[in-house]
Amino acid sequence: xxxxxxxxxxxxxxxxxxxxxxxxxxxxxxxxxxxxxxxxxxxxxxxxxxxxxxxxxxxxxxxxxxxxxxxxxxxxxxxxxxxxxxx
Amino acid sequence: xxxxxxxxxxxxxxxxxxxxxxxxxxxxxxxxxxxxxxxxxxxxxxxxxxxxxxxxxxxxxxxxxxxxxxxxxxxxxxxxxxxxxxxxxxxxxxxxxx
Numbered sequence: 001x002x003x004x005x006x007x008x009x010x011x012x013x014x015x016x017x018x019x020x021x022x023x024x025x026x027x028x029x030x031x032x033x034x035x036x037x038x039x040x041x042x043x044x045x046x047x048x049x050x051x052x053x054x055x056x057x058x059x060x061x062x063x064x065x066x067x068x069x070x071x072x073x074x075x076x077x078x079x080x081x082x083x084x085x086x087x
Numbered sequence: 088x089x090x091x092x093x094x095x096x097x098x099x100x101x102x103x104x105x106x107x108x109x110x111x112x113x114x115x116x117x118x119x120x121x122x123x124x125x126x127x128x129x130x131x132x133x134x135x136x137x138x139x140x141x142x143x144x145x146x147x148x149x150x151x152x153x154x155x156x157x158x159x160x161x162x163x164x165x166x167x168x169x170x171x172x173x174x175x176x177x178x179x180x181x182x183x184x185x
Contacts, residue, residue, distance in 0.1 A: 058137060059142065
């Protein structure tokens with residue numbers, strides 16, 4: 001793992017920023033700090049890959065369902081969420 | 088705010104890459120059960136966000152609108168949810184080695 005000094009990101013910071021990084025939500029400066037850390041830290045690079053894999057795995061559940069909910073079920077789900085969360 | 092809560096994060100030491108079936112990318116039914124059990128165990132808001140975003144594939148703007156979340160809140164919830172699911176997958180692979 002890499003060292004933490006000055007403006008450099010530590011592994012703890014990267015763990016917190018990884019989703020923002022994957023979401024493209026970081027400003028260019030922080031994005032570059034993440035990339036600089038990843039270039040020198042194999043552990044965090046693996047962590048990033050695992051988080052990507054986790055996101056992709058989540059596209060293959062729930063176990064009992066087919067790959068996609070039918071449109072009707074999707075609409076019902078949305079209606080249920082909206083009913084639960086009135087604005 | 089939520090960001091200060093303890094991370095369901097990484098264990099000490101170097102994480103390993105997971106071995107998935109390189110030919111099909113298919114998930115074993117056992118792994119799907121692990122992932123889904125982790126999703127069902129999440130607190131309500133985290134579960135809603137991760138189901139809409141990653142399971143159902145809605146875009147982030149849609150999810151913010153549906154759930155009435157700010158963009159940042161949505162990312163925090165998504166991050167916490169994915170981190171916990173990741174930890175469950177990691178535990179599954181770690182325990183699987185015999």
